[in-house]
Amino acid sequence: MRVLQASGLRFTYRGSPEPALRGLDLEVGEGEIVGLLGPNGAGKTTAIALCTGLLPVQEGEVRHFGEDLRRAPVARRRLLGIVPQEVALYGTLTVEENLQFFGRLMGLRGPDLDRGVALALERTLLTDARSRPVRSLSGGLRRRANLAAGLVHGPRLLFLDEPTVGVDTQSREAILESLVRLSREGLSMLYTTHYLEEAERLCHRVVIMDQGRVLVAGSPGALRAQHPDCMDLRALFLELTGRDVRD
Amino acid sequence: MSVTDFLRLVLAVCGKEVRLLTRDRAGLIVLFAMPLLLALVATVVQDRAMQLLAAPQLDLLLLDEDGGEAGRILEEGLRSAGIFTVSRTLDGVPVTEEAGQRAVGLGRYQAMLRLPAGASRETRARAQGLAARLMSTERRAAPPDLQDLPRPPRPILRVDPVLPDAYRKLLRNVVGGVLQGYETRLLVEATAQEIARQAAAAIGAPLPEPVRQAMETIPAAALAMSPLADPDERVATDQPWLAMPSAAQQNIPAWTIFAMYLIVIPLAGSMIRERRDQTSLRVRMAPGGPSASLLGKALIYLGVCGTQFGVLFAAGVLVLPLVGIGGFAPGAQWPGALVVGLATALAAVAFGLLVGALAGSPEQAALFGATTVVILAAIGGVMLPLFVMPEPLKALAAWSPLGWSQRAFLDLFLRQVEIAAVMPWIGRLLAFSAIGTGLALTWSRQQA
Numbered sequence: 122m123r124v125l126q127a128s129g130l131r132f133t134y135r136g137s138p139e140p141a142l143r144g145l146d147l148e149v150g151e152g153e154i155v156g157l158l159g160p161n162g163a164g165k166t167t168a169i170a171l172c173t174g175l176l177p178v179q180e181g182e183v184r185h186f187g188e189d190l191r192r193a194p195v196a197r198r199r200l201l202g203i204v205p206q207e208v209a210l211y212g213t214l215t216v217e218e219n220l221q222f223f224g225r226l227m228g229l230r231g232p233d234l235d236r237g238v239a240l241a242l243e244r245t246l247l248t249d250a251r252s253r254p255v256r257s258l259s260g261g262l263r264r265r266a267n268l269a270a271g272l273v274h275g276p277r278l279l280f281l282d283e284p285t286v287g288v289d290t291q292s293r294e295a296i297l298e299s300l301v302r303l304s305r306e307g308l309s310m311l312y313t314t315h316y317l318e319e320a321e322r323l324c325h326r327v328v329i330m331d332q333g334r335v336l337v338a339g340s341p342g343a344l345r346a347q348h349p350d351c352m353d354l355r356a357l358f359l360e361l362t363g364r365d366v367r368d
Numbered sequence: 369m370s371v372t373d374f375l376r377l378v379l380a381v382c383g384k385e386v387r388l389l390t391r392d393r394a395g396l397i398v399l400f401a402m403p404l405l406l407a408l409v410a411t412v413v414q415d416r417a418m419q420l421l422a423a424p425q426l427d428l429l430l431l432d433e434d435g436g437e438a439g440r441i442l443e444e445g446l447r448s449a450g451i452f453t454v455s456r457t458l459d460g461v462p463v464t465e466e467a468g469q470r471a472v473g474l475g476r477y478q479a480m481l482r483l484p485a486g487a488s489r490e491t492r493a494r495a496q497g498l499a500a501r502l503m504s505t506e507r508r509a510a511p512p513d514l515q516d517l518p519r520p521p522r523p524i525l526r527v528d529p530v531l532p533d534a535y536r537k538l539l540r541n542v543v544g545g546v547l548q549g550y551e552t553r554l555l556v557e558a559t560a561q562e563i564a565r566q567a568a569a570a571i572g573a574p575l576p577e578p579v580r581q582a583m584e585t586i587p588a589a590a591l592a593m594s595p596l597a598d599p600d601e602r603v604a605t606d607q608p609w610l611a612m613p614s615a616a617q618q619n620i621p622a623w624t625i626f627a628m629y630l631i632v633i634p635l636a637g638s639m640i641r642e643r644r645d646q647t648s649l650r651v652r653m654a655p656g657g658p659s660a661s662l663l664g665k666a667l668i669y670l671g672v673c674g675t676q677f678g679v680l681f682a683a684g685v686l687v688l689p690l691v692g693i694g695g696f697a698p699g700a701q702w703p704g705a706l707v708v709g710l711a712t713a714l715a716a717v718a719f720g721l722l723v724g725a726l727a728g729s730p731e732q733a734a735l736f737g738a739t740t741v742v743i744l745a746a747i748g749g750v751m752l753p754l755f756v757m758p759e760p761l762k763a764l765a766a767w768s769p770l771g772w773s774q775r776a777f778l779d780l781f782l783r784q785v786e787i788a789a790v791m792p793w794i795g796r797l798l799a800f801s802a803i804g805t806g807l808a809l810t811w812s813r814q815q816a
Binding site: 173174175195196198199201202203205206207208209210211213214218222223225226227228230270271 | 369373376377380381383384387388391392644645646647649650651652653654655656657660
């Protein structure tokens with residue numbers, strides 16, 4: 122079953138002359154990690170916002186677990202999780218208090234909440250840091266706490282927007298290992314990153330997009346095979362999107 | 369989503385907001401300690417100012433060159449007014465013209481009154497001459513000519529250049545009143561003596577003793593009449609037990625309103641921070657999350673306003689008397705005050721939500737929010753009573769939600785009106801709250 126199916130997504134921000142997305146198609150299968158790659162301004166964050174329902178679909182369709190997002194009951198959103206680009210946590214609350222709050226917000230309570238918090242802490246190796254205020258954590262621990270907050274309610278589809286940005290190698294390894302484990306357990310993920318070697322290693326499939334359009338899609342191995350002159354994903358990315366600085 | 373599930377979400381948001389608030393020491397100081405300090409200090413200062421306005425204490429030097437009855441009566445009259453301290457010496461020695469003038473010029477004394485030599489003697493002589501002319505038995509067609517009567521020397525008043533005009537007039541009035549009373553007594557005395565003299569001459573024998581004694585008591589009796597010029601002052605209310613309004617009655621409600629509106633800083637700040645650090649994304653992903661988040665925040669900040677109301681009013685009742693200030697007296701209208709307090713809190717929360725939706729950064733929200741609150745407080749009569757403001761500002765006060773609350777509180781606490789009488793103010797506050805919250809929700813959705 123397709124956990125996420127987006128087709129023909131077009132979106133234009135109010136006041137903008139150019140559309141941010143120009144007919145995007147995306148699919149994520151069960152337990153699959155799909156990498157959404159592209160330079161700044163390619164439309165990755167807009168795509169995630171549309172797929173999560175944070176932005177209203179203007180044109181096209183988004184289906185979660187086979188059901189149209191616009192017609193699905195709101196409770197269906199509890200099957201989704203998000204790990205935003207920023208560390209979206211309250212700095213003065215402890216890691217555990219943050220997880221409890223976001224768990225409650227997603228409808229957990231009682232033993233289910235305790236179990237969800239404990240599991241999220243364990244999966245992100247944060248059990249020892251549970252009582253520390255988030256603002257006292259290192260950058261790597263904060264990123265892991267950010268991931269834990271997206272996992273606390275046990276989602277089946279997780280959206281990750283550059284979850285490893287600005288962390289050291291050890292923390293990045295810990296996060297990637299967690300994601301691999303979660304994928305094996307059946308969690309589906311749509312993942313954006315600028316670290317192409319990370320995507321190559323982690324993702325079952327990647328989608329390279331630019332200017333609101335999909336340029337290529339497929340497994341890293343298949344894409345390399347289709348472009349034998351590119352020795353890796355990084356080379357392919359640069360060939361497809363160019364070397365011009367975008368910002 | 370069921371109502372129970374939604375209320376659980378609201379409860380979760382409330383719990384989170386309480387934790388965030390109680391761990392923000394700077395925020396707690398802004399919300400509670402600063403307004404409390406402000407209310408107490410402003411009340412003490414205004415109480416002192418009101419005391420000075422109501423009963424100023426002016427230090428006077430009396431240079432009595434006359435050394436007679438006029439100087440003694442003048443000193444007694446000034447002292448009995450209860451406004452002046454009168455001193456005939458300066459630095460331990462009798463005051464002189466030069467030293468006194470210097471002391472007044474330097475502000476050590478507010479004024480010096482010089483009574484020239486001969487004032488008593490000349491005043492008495494003028495009174496006797498006037499009585500003789502008035503009682504003259506000669507036939508006359510016109511009022512008697514008084515030009516050749518003795519003219520007492522005028523007293524000279526030297527005042528501190530910075531003494532307010534109102535105090536100068538007060539001083540002149542008191543001095544004039546005392547000396548006029550003295551002149552009147554001398555005139556009545558002289559007239560009575562002249563009547564007695566003429567009566568004795570007419571009957572060709574001394575006056576009978578009872579008549580003579582009666583003539584001697586006329587001056588004292590005349591001056592002992594009930595003075596029309598000393599009205600009995602009472603507050604214009606149908607509640608006779610109501611005390612004169614104190615600084616506390618003005619300041620405690622005023623600074624409580626001000627404190628309530630200070631929630632704009634943490635409330636708007638928290639909304640903007642959630643947008644900036646993307647915790648709002650997680651909230652928006654949750655079914656019912658955005659509504660529960662706004663409602664939870666609003667409830668907690670309503671609670672903050674309620675706590676501020678309780679703390680500041682309790683301080684007004686309990687703390688102010690400890691520092692020698694007339695305490696705040698809520699009187700019989702405290703249930704109405706609770707309703708006005710709730711309406712004020714709703715308006716303040718709506719304002720906070722509105723600023724939170726509009727501002728782009730916590731710094732912008734703090735600056736804009738605090739400045740706007742100060743301006744609205746100033747034009748609303750919160751910082752200074754409305755009656756001291758110029759007319760254009762009084763007209764602006766009609767547009768200040770803080771002013772609406774202030775007028776409702778003053779009506780309840782000072783005029784002791786029923787709650788029905790302040791319903792127009794409450795209605796405006798509720799309308800402001802509804803419109804502000806509606807706009808905040810609309811803008812928040814647009815930003816999302």
